[in-house]
Amino acid sequence: MKEGPDIALIGSLIGDPARANMLTALMGGRALTATELATHAGITLQTASSHLAKLEAGGLLTQRKQGRHRYYALSEDEVGLMLESIMGFAASRGLTRNRPGPKDPALRKARVCYNHLAGDYGVRMLDSLVAARQIEVTGNELALTDAGRDRVEALGIDYAALKKSRRPICRTCLDWSERRSHLAGSLGEALLTLFIDKGWAKREQNSRAIRFTDSGEKAFSELFPQY
Amino acid sequence: MKEGPDIALIGSLIGDPARANMLTALMGGRALTATELATHAGITLQTASSHLAKLEAGGLLTQRKQGRHRYYALSEDEVGLMLESIMGFAASRGLTRNRPGPKDPALRKARVCYNHLAGDYGVRMLDSLVAARQIEVTGNELALTDAGRDRVEALGIDYAALKKSRRPICRTCLDWSERRSHLAGSLGEALLTLFIDKGWAKREQNSRAIRFTDSGEKAFSELFPQY
DNA sequence: CGAATGCTTCGATTATGATCGAAGTATGAA
DNA sequence: TTCATACTTCGATCATAATCGAAGCATTCG
Incomplete structure (x- = not known):
């Protein structure tokens, strides 16, 4: 039954640990630079760059360029609510960081x-x-x-x-x-x-x-x- | 920033197309057998079996054995709400099946x-x-x-x-x-x-x-x- | 009991995608 | 203008996980 919206793409975007870490960092509500996000995720800036491009293409993030700085933020309330919904479920399953x-x-x-x-x-x-x-x-x-x-x-x-x-x-x-x-x-x-x-x-x-x-x-x- | 619940695991479970298809089928509210779910996802029964085990281990599904039949269902309301939240976001991004x-x-x-x-x-x-x-x-x-x-x-x-x-x-x-x-x-x-x-x-x-x-x-x- | 059916497990294959070094482009400061 | 910094792009590497044929176990039916 391949009906309706395709949740696999959204799931796969969230399903990478580095990307999940960056999304979680952005749940703090502040816009962060690519460099900051790379640090949060523990990956190099080039890897972060390609991940951020995917999250932006998927509509989860927006970016604002300020000179040489790129500020990324969650694109809308709905992303925050969706992530919190997933967090709530993960927490109820006891899936927290070790x-x-x-x-x-x-x-x-x-x-x-x-x-x-x-x-x-x-x-x-x-x-x-x-x-x-x-x-x-x-x-x-x-x-x-x-x-x-x-x-x-x-x-x-x-x-x-x-x-x-x-x-x-x-x-x-x-x-x-x-x-x-x-x-x-x-x-x-x-x-x-x-x-x-x-x-x-x-x-x-x-x-x-x-x-x-x-x-x-x-x-x-x-x-x-x-x- | 590796704080709080680990959303990557949940995301990765939803992020596989076969598993997404099975979850979507189960959004219909009926319990379905492993064979039915395999058909919905367009994969073999053995592949479905390993996927279902993962979804069950992740807490998204529960199973009930009835003789030789295994009936799977979403484990709780919260899973349905979480999936609908993701569906709503996917749909708002125009991500539907082709x-x-x-x-x-x-x-x-x-x-x-x-x-x-x-x-x-x-x-x-x-x-x-x-x-x-x-x-x-x-x-x-x-x-x-x-x-x-x-x-x-x-x-x-x-x-x-x-x-x-x-x-x-x-x-x-x-x-x-x-x-x-x-x-x-x-x-x-x-x-x-x-x-x-x-x-x-x-x-x-x-x-x-x-x-x-x-x-x-x-x-x-x-x-x-x-x- | 034997055959059919539903499902699990095993192991080999292979496609995918994250990763980073290297190189390049854009911006800011001295 | 030059140098430093922020970021993007390219390409090679390699780990991971989905996949299915084969085999096995459990249940049902005639």
Whole structure:
């Protein structure tokens, strides 16, 4: 039965370890140069170059040339969601890297999932918003309540802009480390941006881990109390 | 950056054309024998056997032995969602099979997506339920309304059982042919089951296509009028 | 019980694709 | 302008894994 879309090509693009490593690095949400990606994947620049060309041809990546630098990024939200879906499945099968190093707890605590906060902190944030009846859950579906809208505005997030965009405001994203949902969507992105802009949290070098400062942890706990 | 779940293995399992074909066949929701899967993939039984062992070891498939027959099926909802996510991306990239044969329009009209109705009919059904205010949409999130609950019960679907299950009742599933959402979740599954049980629709042999009878088309149009 | 059928395992073959050294092109800085 | 750096392209190498014929094991049927 050779019907419908051809998933083999997409699978084979993701199925090479070097390419998978580069895609994972790009899940951190930052655009990276070809050289940086080669380093992340542990291969030479020439090999990386040919891999990146394939990922770009397959539509998973876009590139932007800045002088002699080529910046690559995931091409759209949908790629991030697809990769997270695969990550969630891989994690549920216990397929993780063979060395749970020092960064593993940090990833589990707080990390970037493409453009929003994930990990323990991501899940706690959603739980708190739900408990405070600012987000309503029906099954696996999220909706911002009136109280939630007020809260969003009070945080300085432009709700009208979120509403205007075609992206969903609240979306579940199954967290691979917590096995429960964290908050994705444009609100999830806006909140992570807020934490970074306020200096409460920083991105770690060469990692998707997010590091909260002491004052940031305090602010986070006040913003999203556990009931 | 070799952090977190290892997506390369999952990708490589999906990335072989024969294995992709078998997974696609199993998206029809029926358990199939190793021999049937070999035929679908156009390979010998011995090759299929080794591929199926890999898919099973990777957790994508489960098998049930019935005498000398081995029935294989996707192991869980999450595999179906993951594959549909990849299908949606592949379709959005225009990566379809090179022969849009007679079955292609049939797939686009109505087909099984793992356990629920997809295609034009799947999308029309969701649109109708939304227009009738039986399902409420917020962004990409779906929730059954009170009116929707009444409707579900009136159709003879056991709403209490749906509510009790841990699965979401209404879930969006991005339709690869329509590029809009159709209805997944336990309600989506219950509705497809209803159509089949009532004899309004049948599964096609060796295809994911769903064929509605004349009276089934009539019933469908009455149940889900276009506003 | 013997024959037929469904499936697994073994081993040899071969096509594929990742890899990197070498060379070339493009950009930036001194 | 020259040199350094970022990246692409070419071509040779080689490891890997899909493939199928053959053989074997398990189940079913007459």
